[in-house]
């Protein structure tokens with residue numbers, strides 16, 4: 001490690017912009033649907049026409065309060081909107097309505113795990129603001145002679161959260177963003193779709209002498225995918241450059257304390273708490289619990305399966321993490337429903353193994369058929385004649401035949417190489433088409449070889 005790396009430490013703070021999952025914009029009634037034809041979702045308010053007044057979207061405030069409470073922030077009794085001034089053609093008013101000195105909420109944290117170690121990352125503030133429009137350059141960006149502007153996004157409600165500079169490594173920053181997104185999804189505050197820009201992240205990175213509590217000069221790194229962001233990454237900006245002042249067209253928001261408390265009481269179980277409960281209630285390893293709680297839909301699926309077959313939560317977790325998630329994308333909430341395997345059907349499959357009807361090996365074939373047809377596992381087993389052979393008489397005949405055909409394995413076994421019995425067991429399993437009860441075959445083979 002170089003001298004620089006040991007004498008200095010990296011300090012990272014993240015600003016996350018999350019689009020609030022509302023049907024209409026922050027200050028007007030225009031829809032927020034993604035992918036609509038350019039400028040089809042605009043009105044005089046979000047186009048910045050003179051003589052119109054903004055009206056706050058109550059639902060956006062509710063969603064932001066829900067997120068603030070989930071991250072343990074203090075919701076201020078009153079907050080105020082402010083105008084942030086700068087010129088850019090994607091912003092029709094030449095100012096953005098945001099919040100500055102009086103944000104919606106302050107002082108919270110996000111708990112996460114990095115390499116199994118718990119970390120608490122402070123969240124300094126959470127405020128509401130509106131999104132800007134989007135520039136579309138004709139032809140190649142560098143040589144484009146003209147640009148078009150689409151105001152569909154202008155006025156879309158955003159929630160900006162600013163973390164404290166508590167992050168030290170890119171891994172921690174990634175873990176923060178992942179945990180942050182999981183909380184928003186569990187709350188239904190944001191759809192978390194990063195490709196559509198519903199969740200965007202900027203990093204403030206600085207270096208400081210190790211042990212120092214002062215922050216160095218910060219550099220803001222953004223997704224360098226637009227002229228705006230290149231400019232903002234290279235030309236350092238200060239709050240006073242924006243000439244913030246209170247938005248005169250909007251009265252301060254007064255937060256009713258009882259309403260805030262009822263919102264807090266209605267918060268759903270958050271991913272971290274749910275993960276811890278999966279470990280304590282179902283006896284799952286933390287790793288499995290982490291996979292199963294990465295989305296609300298997946299965790300709900302698991303718990304529905306456990307309700308249908310409460311005797312074996314570990315086996316159900318194994319089937320989901322190893323087999324089901326090989327077929328469906330855990331991040332896609334609707335993919336599991338589309339797989340055709342309901343929680344009850346998966347529970348039915350595990351029950352067939354647990355009661356000895358089928359072997360684990362046959363169960364994988366049944367699972368593949370369930371995926372293809374959406375059928376009930378018991379119906380597949382019955383139709384295909386896959387019921388496990390656990391009849392001692394029938395198995396004995398197969399074992400005798402396998403022993404007769406494996407003189408070398410028998411000789412090896414008698415000379416003390418007891419592992420040679422596996423070849424005989426394998427032959428019996430194969431001869432039975434995988435339907436023989438493996439434990440019974442193993443016992444019969446051991447017995448017969450030992451007596452020889």
Ligand SMILES: [Zn+2]
Nearest residue numbers: 028030043046
């Ligand atoms: Zn509008």
